[in-house]
Amino acid sequence: MKINVPHVAKLANLPLKPEEERKFEKQLSEILNYFEKLKEVDTKNVETTSQVTGLENVTREDKAINSLTQEEALSNTKSQHNGFFKVKAILED
Amino acid sequence: MELNQLTIKNAKGGLKAKKFSSVELTKACLEQIKKHNRELNAFITITEEDALEQAKKADNLASQGQAWETKPLLGIPIALKDLFSTKGMKTTAASNVLKDYVPEYDATVVKKLKDAGAIILGKLNHDAWGHGASGENSDFGPTKNPWNKEYVPGGSSSGSAVSVASDMCIAATGTDTGGSSRQPASFCNIVGLKPTYGRVSRYGIISMASSLDSIGHITKTVEDSALFLNVTAGKDANDATTSSKPVPDYLKDLKKGIRGLKLGISRKDLENVDDEVKKPFLFAEKQLKDLGAEIIDINLKYSDYAIACYYIIQPSEVSSNLARYDGVRFGSVRQNFGEEAKRRIMLGTFTLSAGYYDAYYRKAMQVRTLIKQDFENAFKQVDAIISPVSPTLPWKLGEKINDPLKMYLSDILTVTANLAGIPGLSVPIGFSKGLPVGMQILGQQFSEAKLFQIGHAYEQTTEWHKMKPIL
Numbered sequence: 001m002k003i004n005v006p007h008v009a010k011l012a013n014l015p016l017k018p019e020e021e022r023k024f025e026k027q028l029s030e031i032l033n034y035f036e037k038l039k040e041v042d043t044k045n046v047e048t049t050s051q052v053t054g055l056e057n058v059t060r061e062d063k064a065i066n067s068l069t070q071e072e073a074l075s076n077t078k079s080q081h082n083g084f085f086k087v088k089a090i091l092e093d
Numbered sequence: 094m095e096l097n098q099l100t101i102k103n104a105k106g107g108l109k110a111k112k113f114s115s116v117e118l119t120k121a122c123l124e125q126i127k128k129h130n131r132e133l134n135a136f137i138t139i140t141e142e143d144a145l146e147q148a149k150k151a152d153n154l155a156s157q158g159q160a161w162e163t164k165p166l167l168g169i170p171i172a173l174k175d176l177f178s179t180k181g182m183k184t185t186a187a188s189n190v191l192k193d194y195v196p197e198y199d200a201t202v203v204k205k206l207k208d209a210g211a212i213i214l215g216k217l218n219h220d221a222w223g224h225g226a227s228g229e230n231s232d233f234g235p236t237k238n239p240w241n242k243e244y245v246p247g248g249s250s251s252g253s254a255v256s257v258a259s260d261m262c263i264a265a266t267g268t269d270t271g272g273s274s275r276q277p278a279s280f281c282n283i284v285g286l287k288p289t290y291g292r293v294s295r296y297g298i299i300s301m302a303s304s305l306d307s308i309g310h311i312t313k314t315v316e317d318s319a320l321f322l323n324v325t326a327g328k329d330a331n332d333a334t335t336s337s338k339p340v341p342d343y344l345k346d347l348k349k350g351i352r353g354l355k356l357g358i359s360r361k362d363l364e365n366v367d368d369e370v371k372k373p374f375l376f377a378e379k380q381l382k383d384l385g386a387e388i389i390d391i392n393l394k395y396s397d398y399a400i401a402c403y404y405i406i407q408p409s410e411v412s413s414n415l416a417r418y419d420g421v422r423f424g425s426v427r428q429n430f431g432e433e434a435k436r437r438i439m440l441g442t443f444t445l446s447a448g449y450y451d452a453y454y455r456k457a458m459q460v461r462t463l464i465k466q467d468f469e470n471a472f473k474q475v476d477a478i479i480s481p482v483s484p485t486l487p488w489k490l491g492e493k494i495n496d497p498l499k500m501y502l503s504d505i506l507t508v509t510a511n512l513a514g515i516p517g518l519s520v521p522i523g524f525s526k527g528l529p530v531g532m533q534i535l536g537q538q539f540s541e542a543k544l545f546q547i548g549h550a551y552e553q554t555t556e557w558h559k560m561k562p563i564l
Contacts, residue, residue, distance in 0.1 A: 003443055012412060012442040013419070014435060015428050024439055031440060031498050035401045035453065041460050048458035049465055050304055051334075052514030053291050053538060058333040072197040076423035087421055 001032035096121035097260045098561070101169055101317040104263055108155060108168050115155070115168030118263075119148040119212050122170045126214065126261045129564050133259060134236045135252040137175050138183050139215040144170065147212045160210070165324060167210030172262040174253050175216040176223060177203050178297035182213075186299045187231040188221040189429040190418050200297025201329045202266065202308055209324045214262050217252030221431050222415070223268055223301040225249050226276060226503050229494050230433040237490070238280060239562040240528055244487040247277030253311045254281040259564055264312045264321055270301045271403055272482070272507025274309035275519035279482035279531020282521045282560060284548070285311050286318045289538045290514035291336045293322070294329035302410035303334075305403075305511040314558060315520060315548035319343035322541060338539055346542050351550045352385030354543075357475035359393045362506065366484045369525035374481045377522040377532050377551065381479070384550055391471045391478065395463045396509060402464065403508040404501050405444050405457035412441030436497060465513040472537045477547055480506050482519045482531040510535055518544040521557040529557075 005021045005028070016024070070083055079086040096118045099107065107113050123141055130136050151168035154160040160167055175185050178196040185191045199207065207213070220230035228236040228251025236251035238244040239259040246255045250267030254277035257265050267274035269287035278285025286309045293308040300306060308325065312318045326340045358378065363371060382388055415438055420426040430438070444453035471478060484505055493500045510517040515538050522532045532551075534544045552558055 003439075005439070008439055008443045008446065011446060012438050013416070013427060014430070014438055014442075016435070020432075020435065024436060027436065027497055028440055028443070031404065031501070032443075034498055035405060038398060038401045038405075038456055038460055041395070041398055041456075041463065043456060043459035043463070046459040046462050048455060049462040050458060052304065052465065052512075053289070053334075053336060055291070055334065055336070060330060068197055073422075075197055076194055077421065078425075079421065085421055 001029060003028045003032065095260070097125045099263060100313045101166070101263055101320055102314070104169055109161060115148040115151040115212065116145060118168065119144050119170045119214070122214055122262050125259070129259055129261065132237065132242065133239060133255050134234050135218055135255040135259070135261060136172065136215045137185055137187065137218050137233055137252070140182060140213060144212050144214050151210055151212060154210070164210030165320065166206065168212065169210070169263050170212040170214050171206065172214045172217050172253070172256050172265045173203065174219050174250055174265065174267050176219065176268055176299040177266055178299070179203055179213070179216065182216065184216065186222050187219050187233055188431060188434065189232045190424045194423050196297070198297060201294040201331060202325050203297065205324055217256055217265060219251050219253070220249035220433070222299065222411070222434050223249040223270055223273055224411070224433045224437055226272070226500055227488070227493065228277070229490065230431060232431050235490055238487055239564055240282065243489055244528060245280070245490055247280030247487060249273040250277050250311060254278050254283060254285070257311045257313060258283050258562060260561070264310060264317055267309045267311050268298060268301070269307050269309040269511070270305045271407060271504050271511050274311060275482050275507055275517055275531070275533050278311050278519045279521070280487040280529060282529035282557065283311055283313055284315055284318050284521070284558065285309060285519040286322065287510060287517045288322060288326065288541055289516045291334045292516070292539065292541065293325045294327070294332040294335050296329055296331035300414040302407040303414065304410060305407060307511070315518070315545055315552050316344070316347060318518065319347055319545040336539070341542050343542050343545055346546050347549050349546050350385065351381065351547050354386050354477070354547065355389050355475040356381060356386045356547070357389050357391035357471050357478040359391050359396065359478070359480065362393065362396050362480060365505065366481050367486065369486050370481045370484065370530050373523035373525065373530045374532055378479065380554055381551060384554060389475050391475060393467045393471065393509070395460065395467050398460050399464060399509045399512060400502055400505055402457045402460040403504070403512060405453050406461065408437040408441035409445050409454050410441065411437045412445065461512050464509055468509070468513045468515060476536070477540070477543060478535040480533055480535070482506060482533045486525055486528045486530065507533070514538055516541050516544055518548045520548045520551060523557055
């Protein structure tokens with residue numbers, strides 16, 4: 001199995017150096033080849049398991065509760081402006 | 094015996110009897126940290142002043158008498174894996190991405206431990222984000238095995254295991270997504286617990302793979318492990334995956350013995366275990382028989398597929414959980430992820446991507462069902478299953494670091510418990526070539542009390558857990 005490393009890195013928003021790309025291409029191919037053994041398992045009509053203890057639709061009462069203050073929420077950011085997180089523009093003029 | 098070498102149980106006894114104070118106990122731990130942390134690299138952050146202040150408060154409370162009933166860990170110095178959010182105390186996930194991150198809140202488990210009176214000595218090193226089986230993937234340098242400093246201590250809860258094994262603290266928290274509490278415990282000759290999925294709240298603990306993550310701990314004895322779970326277990330409104338099943342008193346059946354209990358062994362899975370590990374394991378099997386347990390051969394049909402299944406599901410969920418680290422709200426930019434985190438983000442992004450999802454992620458989630466059913470069928474015949482924790486002894490630092498697949502394969506005996514959501518307890522069963530060997534006891538979901546019962550009975554007939562490394 002070959003993996004298109006630059007494409008996947010783009011999907012993951014993960015900037016990689018050229019040497020990392022080369023290394024990962026080799027290593028990830030090896031790992032994906034190992035995964036091929038799952039093909040031996042007949043999974044026809046087998047349900048998937050994502051929640052292992054059988055819980056379903058856990059909800060809470062729709063009531064407002066205390067959360068972090070604005071100041072607390074911003075306490076770890078390196079980029080803020082007028083009490084908001086500052087992000088790069090996503091729309092152009 | 095030095096104060097820092099005590100178990101929770103004995104430290105509590107000494108504090109209650111006023112043989113020593115929590116300040117003295119805390120100082121003994123801090124002294125040991127100062128002596129050996131430079132070499133072992135178990136702690137990322139040490140909070141000496143804060144710990145001593147808390148210890149003073151604990152001593153004051155203890156002098157008032159009744160505090161012990163509501164505070165089962167009053168005055169006991171512990172340390173936390175650095176994935177546990179601590180209000181006002183740096184929480185790094187052992188990654189450069191979060192090296193300056195200071196949470197605004199405590200994880201539920203941290204709050205419970207503080208409410209129970211525990212003293213926090215600091216934050217422990219581990220494979221960054223919980224990714225690894227050797228401790229070497231920390232962005233702050235590897236942790237060393239106290240039994241032989243050229244060897245890995247296991248991972249990902251490397252600092253947790255090393256700090257407890259080298260008596261820098263009385264107990265430590267860990268996490269276990271594929272063996273991260275059990276395996277380092279086994280590599281360091283101490284006791285590690287992976288509770289049932291949802292038994293202990295994960296709120297405030299930095300997520301790795303959400304359908305597999307469970308919150309464990311590392312202690313010097315099985316009894317301490319039960320005592321610790323009495324504090325941490327239970328439903329939490331902030332973690333929807335926690336169970337509302339009542340939490341039993343885990344100390345209640347501890348001393349019941351194991352006469353008549355049926356213990357299963359999957360012989361096929363021993364074929365890939367090295368002789369140095371197999372030998373002590375088969376001897377432990379004999380000791381359990383001598384204690385009155387009946388050994389029954391079981392067949393876990395799909396165990397050969399566990400690594401492939403786990404290493405699809407886990408990186409897929411890792412890639413999703415690590416997507417939040419964009420450097421905007423906290424932490425730094427994504428370039429700062431270490432190599433293993435990048436590898437898992439890449440692998441998981443690929444297995445979830447369009448065109449590959451069915452062949453990888455969906456297929457793995459189906460195989461997971463079969464692995465879970467394997468265990469359900471086995472538990473119709475037996476009360477618990479025993480196996481080695483790791484197929485090999487601890488390996489040398491650097492030995493597997495450039496071969497990720499080889500590193501992943503070392504998790505073969507532990508990942509099944511996470512896929513099936515069942516609990517596992519790792520206990521010391523001896524040494525080969527001067528390095529510790531561990532056995533895990535696996536049970537049905539929510540059967541932790543039975544695992545403690547078996548582990549304790551075994552521990553009472555052996556001296557392994559009392560052996561200390563020469564530092």
